[in-house]
Amino acid sequence: MLQPVLDHPCFNAAASLTTGRLHLPVAPMCNIQCAYCDRRYSCVNESRPGVTATMLKPASVVSHVAEHLRHEPRTRIIGIAGPGDPLATAERTISILRQVKENFPHLSLCLSTNGLNLVDYLPALHEVGLNFLTITVNASTPEVGRYIYSWVSCRGVIYRGEEAAALLIARQRTALAQLRQFPITVKINTVVIPGLNDDHVEVIAREMAGYGVDVMNCIPLLPVAGTPLAACGEPSALRLESIRKQAELWLPQIHHCRRCRADAAGLLSDSDCVPADNH
Ligand code: SF4
Ligand code: SF4
Numbered sequence: 001m002l003q004p005v006l007d008h009p010c011f012n013a014a015a016s017l018t019t020g021r022l023h024l025p026v027a028p029m030c031n032i033q034c035a036y037c038d039r040r041y042s043c044v045n046e047s048r049p050g051v052t053a054t055m056l057k058p059a060s061v062v063s064h065v066a067e068h069l070r071h072e073p074r075t076r077i078i079g080i081a082g083p084g085d086p087l088a089t090a091e092r093t094i095s096i097l098r099q100v101k102e103n104f105p106h107l108s109l110c111l112s113t114n115g116l117n118l119v120d121y122l123p124a125l126h127e128v129g130l131n132f133l134t135i136t137v138n139a140s141t142p143e144v145g146r147y148i149y150s151w152v153s154c155r156g157v158i159y160r161g162e163e164a165a166a167l168l169i170a171r172q173r174t175a176l177a178q179l180r181q182f183p184i185t186v187k188i189n190t191v192v193i194p195g196l197n198d199d200h201v202e203v204i205a206r207e208m209a210g211y212g213v214d215v216m217n218c219i220p221l222l223p224v225a226g227t228p229l230a231a232c233g234e235p236s237a238l239r240l241e242s243i244r245k246q247a248e249l250w251l252p253q254i255h256h257c258r259r260c261r262a263d264a265a266g267l268l269s270d271s272d273c274v275p276a277d278n279h
Helices: 058-071 090-103 118-128 161-179 201-210 237-248
Strands: 020-023 032-034 075-080 108-113 130-136 149-154 157-160 185-192 215-220
Touching: 058 075, 058 090, 075 090, 090 108, 090 118, 108 118, 118 130, 118 161, 130 161, 149 161, 157 161, 185 201, 185 237, 201 215, 201 237, 215 237
Parallel strands: 020 075, 075 108, 108 130, 130 185, 185 215
Antiparallel strands: 032 149, 149 157
């Protein structure tokens, strides 16, 4: 049986008022380049996925979590969501999750990934006790995905254009097809990009429902200056609402996402994140 989403502030709006999460910024690298992401800058005034003020050393994780819990005992979820992709450095990420589970067995573990390497690590993630997983799926077809992914790096080869998107989509689907064997609650994040995939979100929702995922989070693009997709702009609240209504025909929708930073901590309602995780 899946972990009740009731326990998770990001999967359940009511829990977001009473239950906290702690992100460990321990993932230094990414294996793809989304055309909306720029991880070079860390600015305290800028709250968005991929951004973190500092990287946490693996050896400091246990003391960091213990210190956080002293101040915020309402935290129930320990997540790894960046600033890069946690499975680009999967051995490191899994060893950190293991440390957390051994030292804080009462807490739940959460991971957010682009899904490229997921299929290679599903058994290991299950073995360390992963409870919640978020996969960012921005396209169901390479024709759409080619504009969203600048490159994908897999086993030492860099892929570009439609080939890159096709590879990412195929590897995400291989993992998704295996996920039902594991008692892990799965959320799909889809970044809604005006003019690129905003007419395609229902297609993604229908496809993801076929894989038995639990919930979907349609996130408005947060345009980042200097990135190729900055000019797409943010979808209007009205447009986002109508997209969520269409997607809701297939999957329950999340409406309270705060687009958390890779080092977010505490209650979602208290965080300095922007209302609405591009991962
Ligand atoms: Fe998990 Fe994402 Fe919520 Fe962090 S923001 S706890 S990675 S669902
Ligand atoms: Fe990598 Fe996440 Fe940035 Fe995409 S948004 S390039 S998956 S760090």
